[in-house]
Amino acid sequence: MVLESYNNQEKYLVSIDCAIFGYHEGELKLLLFQREKEPEKGKWSLIGGWVNPDESAETAATRVLQRITGLRDIFLEQVSAFSEPTRDPGGRVISIVFYALIVIDENRMKLSSEFGAEWWPVKSLPTLIFDHQQMFEMSLERLRQKATYHLVGRELLPETFTITQLRSLYNSIFSKDFDPGNFRKKVLSFGVLDRLDTKDTSVSKKGAFYYKFNEQKLNESAD
């Protein structure tokens, strides 16, 4: 806005909320906080935080994510601003929502329990506070869009993985079963995966080759 005076205008609290997706034990999961105080005590919420004076919303989200997970370089994308005047009963707060994708790795990841955070399967979430259910739904929709045009395995799977693991990730993102043969063909046609010489024999006697993302080809094919 540029025409009217900047004085005499009401100011508002601005926060970020973040739908953190991870993939674990064959399921897409969402990281949630349990609320410790009234109102809404016991209910669950997305991870959030304030936007500080020297931060953009993106920077604030990155900071919060790093504090919770201990991880740097997390994939992050803005979903939408939520601004209904009464959306937060505690006061007028405008929240800018992001979704994030992280590799769930208990070793590298800070214990989320220290923040009262827990992973929930997206198929059976608890009741969320305020408008957080809607925030989650919009975030999942965005993730699906992203996963349609780009391979999202690098953000959600360990460094090496089998095509079957990638497929089961996609199955759980889209809540449907992709055909194994067609999925393989499609995924390899992106031309960004390198096949390794090693195999995963834990699930099949034949064994399935491990793959990893080729960063260079990934950059070349970027958007």
Add this chain to the structure above:
Amino acid sequence: MVLESYNNQEKYLVSIDCAIFGYHEGELKLLLFQREKEPEKGKWSLIGGWVNPDESAETAATRVLQRITGLRDIFLEQVSAFSEPTRDPGGRVISIVFYALIVIDENRMKLSSEFGAEWWPVKSLPTLIFDHQQMFEMSLERLRQKATYHLVGRELLPETFTITQLRSLYNSIFSKDFDPGNFRKKVLSFGVLDRLDTKDTSVSKKGAFYYKFNEQKLNESAD
């Protein structure tokens, strides 16, 4: 955000900015304001406004749009929040950006000149202030996405129109020439257009049938 205290937190000005698209004389156009004061005097900007205490960003955008154009029920979609701390040299302002689609109709539309507003072809825009160029680019990208999966004619064309007019709208949204036959086939396959008995004979001797959107079929096929 829900955990920390709401006090002791900095508050910010929150505005909306709106990329208003219209279609006129075979061209996609953007409605812009010329800035009357320093800084950036003479430069152009998107239409903007403050978010009032009793309003969501969507409500604020609708109000501003109605004030500028005199029109109700304008199609409006949120694009993104822009929140770089220094994006506005006049102060910390977080702006939520929308794009809107309107039918340019001099009769029904309030003279935009009273606000110093002018229609600019998107192919030759003037220099825009602040981050408004980026706002425009993201808005156009969203419009293209929308137009890919939905027919956007109803929001941008008069009530009745020929397939050729619709095609030339799409040509100008995507800056390319769609094949007449294929475009017709594709567009009619959506199944939301009704052919009228009247024809436009101003451009061809054979004449081209007028079409209009069938609201019911449009609702049934919605998303």
Add this chain to the structure above:
DNA sequence: ACATTAAAAGTAAACCATACTTTTATATAT
């Protein structure tokens, strides 16, 4: 050695996009 398992490769039909050609309707000129 053989049965078993799931990966991996292969196939055939259906579907859709694209480039291009032909037909049609009609105002205007002859």
Add this chain to the structure above:
DNA sequence: ATATATAAAAGTATGGTTTACTTTTAATGT
């Protein structure tokens, strides 16, 4: 009246992609 020109509208042929399904392959454990 008839011919001509114009662009709409319809049609066609090709190539690529998606989808459902089948066959082959590699490796393990009995």
